[in-house]
Amino acid sequence: MITDVLLFIVFFVLLLLMAWPLGRYMAKVYSGERTMFDTIFLPMEKTLYRLAGIDGAQEMNWRQYAGGLLIFNILGMAAVVAIQELQAILPWNPEGLAAVPFDLAFNTAASFMTNTNWQAYSGETTMSYFTQMAALTVQNFLSAATGMAVAVALVRGLTRKNTKHIGNFWSDMVRSIIWILLPLSIVVSMLFMQQGVIQNLSPYVTVDTLEGGQQTIAMGPVASQEAIKELGTNGGGFFNTNSAHPFENPTPLTNLVQVLSIFLIPTGMVFMFGNMVKDRRQGYAILAAMLLLFSVSLGGLYASEIYGNPITGHGLSEPTNMEGKDMRFGTNGSALFAAVTTAASCGAVNTMHDSLTPLGGMVPMLQMMLGEVVIGGVGAGLYGMMMFIMLTVFVVGLMVGRTPEYLGKKIEANEMKMAIIAILIPAVTVLFGSAISVITEAGLAGLNNTGPHGLSEILYAFASAAGNNGSAFAGLSANTLYYNLMIAVGVLIGRFGVIIPVLAIAGSLAEKRVSPPGPGTFPTTGSLFVLLLAGIVVMVGALTFLPALSLGPIIEHLLMLQGMTF
Amino acid sequence: MWKQITSALRLLILLTVVTGIAYPLAMTGVAQAIFPEQANGSLVYVNDKPTGSILLGQNFTTAKYFHSRPSSAGTDGYDAAGSSGSNLGPTSKKLVDTVKDNIEKVRSENQLEESVSIPSDLVMASASGLDPDISPEAAYLQVNRIANERGISENEVRRLVTSHVQVRQLGFLGAERVNVLALNMALDRLASK
Numbered sequence: 191m192i193t194d195v196l197l198f199i200v201f202f203v204l205l206l207l208m209a210w211p212l213g214r215y216m217a218k219v220y221s222g223e224r225t226m227f228d229t230i231f232l233p234m235e236k237t238l239y240r241l242a243g244i245d246g247a248q249e250m251n252w253r254q255y256a257g258g259l260l261i262f263n264i265l266g267m268a269a270v271v272a273i274q275e276l277q278a279i280l281p282w283n284p285e286g287l288a289a290v291p292f293d294l295a296f297n298t299a300a301s302f303m304t305n306t307n308w309q310a311y312s313g314e315t316t317m318s319y320f321t322q323m324a325a326l327t328v329q330n331f332l333s334a335a336t337g338m339a340v341a342v343a344l345v346r347g348l349t350r351k352n353t354k355h356i357g358n359f360w361s362d363m364v365r366s367i368i369w370i371l372l373p374l375s376i377v378v379s380m381l382f383m384q385q386g387v388i389q390n391l392s393p394y395v396t397v398d399t400l401e402g403g404q405q406t407i408a409m410g411p412v413a414s415q416e417a418i419k420e421l422g423t424n425g426g427g428f429f430n431t432n433s434a435h436p437f438e439n440p441t442p443l444t445n446l447v448q449v450l451s452i453f454l455i456p457t458g459m460v461f462m463f464g465n466m467v468k469d470r471r472q473g474y475a476i477l478a479a480m481l482l483l484f485s486v487s488l489g490g491l492y493a494s495e496i497y498g499n500p501i502t503g504h505g506l507s508e509p510t511n512m513e514g515k516d517m518r519f520g521t522n523g524s525a526l527f528a529a530v531t532t533a534a535s536c537g538a539v540n541t542m543h544d545s546l547t548p549l550g551g552m553v554p555m556l557q558m559m560l561g562e563v564v565i566g567g568v569g570a571g572l573y574g575m576m577m578f579i580m581l582t583v584f585v586v587g588l589m590v591g592r593t594p595e596y597l598g599k600k601i602e603a604n605e606m607k608m609a610i611i612a613i614l615i616p617a618v619t620v621l622f623g624s625a626i627s628v629i630t631e632a633g634l635a636g637l638n639n640t641g642p643h644g645l646s647e648i649l650y651a652f653a654s655a656a657g658n659n660g661s662a663f664a665g666l667s668a669n670t671l672y673y674n675l676m677i678a679v680g681v682l683i684g685r686f687g688v689i690i691p692v693l694a695i696a697g698s699l700a701e702k703r704v705s706p707p708g709p710g711t712f713p714t715t716g717s718l719f720v721l722l723l724a725g726i727v728v729m730v731g732a733l734t735f736l737p738a739l740s741l742g743p744i745i746e747h748l749l750m751l752q753g754m755t756f
Numbered sequence: 757m758w759k760q761i762t763s764a765l766r767l768l769i770l771l772t773v774v775t776g777i778a779y780p781l782a783m784t785g786v787a788q789a790i791f792p793e794q795a796n797g798s799l800v801y802v803n804d805k806p807t808g809s810i811l812l813g814q815n816f817t818t819a820k821y822f823h824s825r826p827s828s829a830g831t832d833g834y835d836a837a838g839s840s841g842s843n844l845g846p847t848s849k850k851l852v853d854t855v856k857d858n859i860e861k862v863r864s865e866n867q868l869e870e871s872v873s874i875p876s877d878l879v880m881a882s883a884s885g886l887d888p889d890i891s892p893e894a895a896y897l898q899v900n901r902i903a904n905e906r907g908i909s910e911n912e913v914r915r916l917v918t919s920h921v922q923v924r925q926l927g928f929l930g931a932e933r934v935n936v937l938a939l940n941m942a943l944d945r946l947a948s949k
Binding site for chain 2: 193324383436446
């Protein structure tokens with residue numbers, strides 16, 4: 191118990207110590223200020239622009255920005271499909287894996303391009319090393335960079351005035367990769383390799399086990415993909431069991447590095463926001479709301495797992511719920527990972543969420559349903575939370591009878607419309623996707639568990655898709671035509687149904703003038719604002735999803751206490 | 757519009773080369789140079805033949821070896837090219853029955869009385885299906901059986917287990933555990949002395 195709490199405290203302290211300087215650094219990177227790495231990275235950036243024929247300094251309005259983003263992402267998705275279809279004739283395929291079936295390839299491409307990394311396949315039996323590297327690792331970088339670019343564009347909209355311009359998409363994306371994601375990935379993957387994460391291009395190794403059986407051991411370039419998987423909050427595992435697999439996450443120390451890597455950039459971006467708007471307290475307030483929500487989630491999940499499962503726990507010593515958990519992480523390292531990965535829209539797992547206790551499994555689900563704003567994905571967390579901030583200042587504005595303002599910008603009908611669209615689109619996707627699945631045969635065919643837990647599997651899948659998380663109640667057999675297409679559509683709506691309204695808001699805010707704060711301006715830095723913001727997030731989530739959750743995890747919890755099984 | 761598409765395509769190809777070819781290959785080179793053992797799977801050898809990875813669990817079913825956790829990887833468990841958990845939910849009848857059967861099996865194999873509570877890791881499937889570890893309690897509980905089966909004193913086997921208990925990393929990370937493959941290899945060495 192004491193070591194558990196110690197782990198959580200060390201996690202928070204290390205996170206803040208690393209994210210704070212990273213935030214300052216990122217603010218410089220995106221503002222084009224000098225950094226200590228310019229001598230290495232500037233020439234790389236210039237070379238890329240020259241070879242691609244891009245002018246990185248040309249300012250874009252929001253429509254041009256969104257256009258570039260969409261074109262780039264659609265091409266990226268097409269490339270991922272193409273590589274999967276051609277992997278049999280491409281290099282680095284020592285196991286001779288065949289072309290991926292089209293519906294699965296489409297699902298995988300949509301999911302990696304949108305930073306979801308939902309995986310209906312099992313990596314070690316489906317994807318060649320070339321596909322893992324040149325298709326999936328690449329999208330880990332590009333989708334993360336896309337999210338970061340959108341967040342930066344929105345911050346520019348808030349800080350600029352009387353202009354249509356919100357930056358240059360190419361430059362924001364290239365800088366995200368060269369200055370931030372790639373160097374961090376190199377450092378983190380070295381750490382992983384030292385601890386035992388594999389990194390090779392060898393064929394699978396077959397050994398005679400000690401007892402005389404045979405074991406075939408899957409290999410691959412894992413560490414390089416593992417690092418960006420966490421740093422970019424992507425979450426797509428090299429192997430089927432993701433970060434539970436000892437070759438992806440071999441020690442308790444790598445486990446700590448992984449959870450820190452997942453939160454590092456999203457948290458850093460909130461600090462970056464404070465730096466860019468020239469009022470760090472604005473960033474602190476947002477982070478306080480996020481960490482408040484996260485602490486409640488982590489506490490709930492941990493408590494529920496410690497409490498365990500009274501049905502299976504009979505005759506067992508503590509901890510009683512080791513189903514779906516690996517020994518080396520402990521209950522604390524498992525609970526922390528499950529809470530972090532779903533708060534941050536990452537979706538990597540070191541624990542089988544399907545086997546969590548009912549309430550322990552509800553926490554990850556709820557964090558995704560809240561719109562992935564409890565820390566959130568790289569970039570996506572910040573711009574997602576901005577939508578809730580608009581809603582909060584709007585509600586406050588209604589109460590005091592003034593036009594709502596944020597950072598001196600008047601929040602008017604257009605912004606509110608867009609913010610509400612961005613908040614409602616993922617929610618509608620979750621509920622409609624689940625509803626269709628529970629009334630169709632194809633939707634019910636994939637269930638691994640029956641009773642309320644079956645509904646939870648479906649709800650979780652669509653919450654994961656719409657929130658661009660990618661983790662699963664993995665008992666659901668998702669590699670069917672129905673789920674491949676439904677989830678693919680879900681991730682695309684969940685991604686671009688938010689990004690486009692966000693960029694529209696960025697554009698319209700940039701055009702506004704900045705009015706100085708007056709006596710009637712509601713301060714967006716104090717604890718009152720923090721509580722209001724966290725309250726609005728919870729209220730919107732609860733109002734939308736409470737009925738569905740009651741029929742899934744909540745009733746399952748009550749039935750578990752009565753000893754019911756299905 | 758057309759210019760934007762060609763620029764996007766060129767940038768996509770360039771970034772694919774940088775992040776999808778150059779970066780992983782460079783890391784592979786670094787790994788093979790600095791951490792060759794880890795990078796190739798931390799394989800362990802008996803009589804110069806690879807017998808497994810110290811990071812991956814194996815099936816141990818005979819009475820003379822310490823048993824690993826139940827595994828859902830592959831049809832027989834511990835398929836290191838097919839990692840998987842059971843994904844059974846907390847109110848799954850199948851899970852409840854499996855755990856009950858496993859408890860009975862552990863009790864009868866190790867001649868334990870009904871009153872002895874069993875460590876849950878020994879009767880519940882891991883997340884990866886490849887968990888190399890069991891809890892120290894789960895190892896100690898098998899000492900009696902191993903000693904009888906191998907004709908070694910119970911104290912000696914117990915000492916062997918104690919020397920294989922890995923403490924929490926840095927004092928607070930993870931849980932105390934015993935690597936089953938390492939323990940069984942040491943057991944073979946002890947027995948052949």
